[in-house]
Amino acid sequence: MSRAGVALVLLLSVLGLAAVTAEDPYLFFEWNITYGTISPIGVPQRVILINGQFPGPDINATSNNNVIVNVFNFLDEPFLISWNGVQQRKNSWQDGMAGTNCPILPGQNFTYKFQVKDQIGSFYYFPSLRMHKAAGGYGGLRIHSRLLIPVPFDPPADDYTVMVGDWYNKDHAVLAKILDKGRSIGIPAGILINGKPGKDNDEDPQFVMEAGKVYRYRICNVGIKSSVNFRIQGHSMKLVEMDGSHTVQNLYDSLDVHVGQCYSVLVTADQAPGDYYIVASSRFIKKKELVATAVIRYAGSNTPPSAVLPRAPAGWAWSFNQWRSFRWNLTASAARPNPQGSYHYGNINITRTIKLVSSRVSVDGKTRYALNGVSHVDTETPLKLVEYFGIADKFFNYSIIGDEPTPETPMTIAPNVLNVEFRTYVEIILENPEKSVQAYHLNGYSFFLVGMGPGKWTPESRKTYNSLDAVSRHAVHVFPKSWSAIMLTFDNAGMWNLRSELWERRYLGQQLYISVVSPARSLRDEYNLPETAMLCGSVVGTPKPTPYT
Numbered sequence: 001m002s003r004a005g006v007a008l009v010l011l012l013s014v015l016g017l018a019a020v021t022a023e024d025p026y027l028f029f030e031w032n033i034t035y036g037t038i039s040p041i042g043v044p045q046r047v048i049l050i051n052g053q054f055p056g057p058d059i060n061a062t063s064n065n066n067v068i069v070n071v072f073n074f075l076d077e078p079f080l081i082s083w084n085g086v087q088q089r090k091n092s093w094q095d096g097m098a099g100t101n102c103p104i105l106p107g108q109n110f111t112y113k114f115q116v117k118d119q120i121g122s123f124y125y126f127p128s129l130r131m132h133k134a135a136g137g138y139g140g141l142r143i144h145s146r147l148l149i150p151v152p153f154d155p156p157a158d159d160y161t162v163m164v165g166d167w168y169n170k171d172h173a174v175l176a177k178i179l180d181k182g183r184s185i186g187i188p189a190g191i192l193i194n195g196k197p198g199k200d201n202d203e204d205p206q207f208v209m210e211a212g213k214v215y216r217y218r219i220c221n222v223g224i225k226s227s228v229n230f231r232i233q234g235h236s237m238k239l240v241e242m243d244g245s246h247t248v249q250n251l252y253d254s255l256d257v258h259v260g261q262c263y264s265v266l267v268t269a270d271q272a273p274g275d276y277y278i279v280a281s282s283r284f285i286k287k288k289e290l291v292a293t294a295v296i297r298y299a300g301s302n303t304p305p306s307a308v309l310p311r312a313p314a315g316w317a318w319s320f321n322q323w324r325s326f327r328w329n330l331t332a333s334a335a336r337p338n339p340q341g342s343y344h345y346g347n348i349n350i351t352r353t354i355k356l357v358s359s360r361v362s363v364d365g366k367t368r369y370a371l372n373g374v375s376h377v378d379t380e381t382p383l384k385l386v387e388y389f390g391i392a393d394k395f396f397n398y399s400i401i402g403d404e405p406t407p408e409t410p411m412t413i414a415p416n417v418l419n420v421e422f423r424t425y426v427e428i429i430l431e432n433p434e435k436s437v438q439a440y441h442l443n444g445y446s447f448f449l450v451g452m453g454p455g456k457w458t459p460e461s462r463k464t465y466n467s468l469d470a471v472s473r474h475a476v477h478v479f480p481k482s483w484s485a486i487m488l489t490f491d492n493a494g495m496w497n498l499r500s501e502l503w504e505r506r507y508l509g510q511q512l513y514i515s516v517v518s519p520a521r522s523l524r525d526e527y528n529l530p531e532t533a534m535l536c537g538s539v540v541g542t543p544k545p546t547p548y549t
């Protein structure tokens with residue numbers, strides 16, 4: 001064996017890398033999580049920094065890379081990071097949710113080890129506990145196609161991360177306290193683009209383009225409440241990718257990006273040299289439109305941008321029609337974003353339909369949010385761990401919600417865990433009886449967002465599904481008083497969070513976990529609990545179960 005080979009084997013054994021593949025390259029990161037005081041919108045406040053940065057550093061990966069991130073928690077609270085859209089195949093141990101990982105305690109560190117297997121596209125990471133996401137701690141995560149795998153467009157001259165999101169000028173702990181009291185955190189104070197509000201400030205350009213060249217912008221909505229409309233003065237955007245799938249390349253003047261969603265667009269610098277505003281504005285907040293800007297500069301130019309900002313479209317119908325125009329490019333030969341099962345998803349027989357209806361309720365005078373009448377609470381010992389150690393029945397019952405809501409049952413506050421049989425093909429209907437837009441995210445999978453419609457879903461609604469070229473993605477929005485339908489094969493064993501991306505709702509219970517257990521207890525289906533995994537609560541000192549083989 002070569003010296004490099006010996007070194008690699010040594011390194012692997014030191015790191016105890018059971019869950020990563022030796023052939024694929026490694027990316028190593030060391031992240032210090034600290035508080036810092038900055039004034040994103042004029043008010044000094046405490047934010048979460050990663051290596052002193054807000055937003056945090058980009059992870060620039062290629063399909064199948066092994067990503068190793070040693071996270072040091074210098075906060076005064078337990079902390080976890082989750083990797084939005086990274087499927088963590090067989091590996092919910094690295095998913096970084098309260099239901100899957102023990103938290104990194106203050107002063108401690110934990111090393112995430114995962115492979116970005118068979119995925120391409122634009123994603124982000126975020127702090128998953130409490131209301132930390134309202135304090136920053138997020139950043140971009142991109143996965144390039146491997147060399148030799150054709151990409152359905154020419155390499156852009158540059159590739160920009162655009163983290164867009166609403167922002168509250170209150171500390172995350174204050175926001176959590178407001179919610180603990182059962183009150184609302186209200187509407188956000190502003191919108192940020194890569195941590196900055198733009199506009200009145202004397203803005204430096206965030207992005208530079210050379211005349212005639214084509215640039216990729218990866219736009220993710222990392223906010224906690226508002227859908228955002230994204231547009232660029234004088235330029236149209238060619239949509240090429242969303243949530244990890246190459247799309248049919250339509251041109252758009254503006255895009256509605258709902259919370260938790262990521263879009264890649266190509267922008268050609270085909271206008272008169274000068275500065276142009278990027279505009280991101282809140283959608284569907286009645287009281288006021290919140291607006292952020294960022295400047296794109298044509299290299300060498302010093303013409304200031306026009307003060308006249310392009311306006312956002314109005315109304316729901318526009319947004320619905322835009323969603324209907326999104327199509328998966330079936331001939332693009334990228335790593336299939338949805339490796340499970342066939343992509344001829346329209347021909348697979350549905351084995352189970354689960355209808356989840358969101359609700360807002362008052363319990364002892366305090367607001368809670370629920371799915372099918374159950375408002376989730378985390379267990380102190382993560383759900384995945386008590387399941388793995390065989391003591392789940394002491395902590396929760398599976399599927400206490402039915403596959404449809406039952407109006408008679410009173411609202412329950414309890415750990416909400418659905419079990420789904422391994423490898424079955426399931427249709428999930430998300431129904432939103434409320435007046436505001438909803439957004440959901442499912443960890444561990446991408447799914448086909450096949451349909452949306454007004455009112456209540458009925459089996460007849462299936463006739464309106466796109467059963468040919470719906471985009472495979474990991475985030476879904478639901479318009480007010482409407483439903484959305486997704487379909488997927490549950491072939492990724494693990495414990496996976498399905499949550500409202502509206503953080504206030506999620507914090508107050510509008511989330512659940514889906515337990516997918518492979519009865520084979522085989523390493524083919526799921527990795528063992530890593531040797532280095534953090535243990536906490538009831539599984540400390542409990543004998544480990546027989547490992548999978």
Ligand SMILES: *[C@@H]1O[C@H](CO)[C@@H](O)[C@H](O)[C@H]1NC(C)=O
Nearest residue numbers: 029030031032033051052072
């Ligand atoms: C993280 O903090 C430690 C201790 O303060 C310091 O030694 C190290 O250089 C920091 N690492 C990074 C990447 O900033």
Ligand SMILES: *[C@@H]1O[C@H](CO)[C@@H](O)[C@H](O)[C@H]1NC(C)=O
Nearest residue numbers: 058059060061062144145159
């Ligand atoms: C990101 O990775 C790609 C593919 O390896 C590479 O071409 C590009 O230069 C990298 N970008 C940065 C900013 O490191």
Ligand SMILES: *[C@@H]1O[C@H](CO)[C@@H](O)[C@H](O)[C@H]1NC(C)=O
Nearest residue numbers: 070071108109110111112532
């Ligand atoms: C914590 O960081 C140290 C120093 O880099 C490393 O050796 C150790 O493995 C890390 N601990 C965990 C649990 O990842």
Ligand SMILES: *[C@@H]1O[C@H](CO)[C@@H](O)[C@H](O)[C@H]1NC(C)=O
Nearest residue numbers: 151152247248249329331332
């Ligand atoms: C889909 O991808 C193919 C293959 O890369 C590409 O040639 C084609 O232009 C794309 N089609 C559309 C409609 O975007």
Ligand SMILES: *[C@@H]1O[C@H](CO)[C@@H](O)[C@H](O)[C@H]1NC(C)=O
Nearest residue numbers: 342344346347348349350351
């Ligand atoms: C789906 O179900 C129908 C009716 O039960 C059956 O005839 C058909 O063969 C099934 N198709 C597949 C792909 O399993």
Ligand SMILES: *[C@@H]1O[C@H](CO)[C@@H](O)[C@H](O)[C@H]1NC(C)=O
Nearest residue numbers: 392393394395396397398414
């Ligand atoms: C599970 O359900 C049974 C039967 O309703 C109940 O007795 C038990 O307390 C429940 N367990 C938990 C942990 O909630």
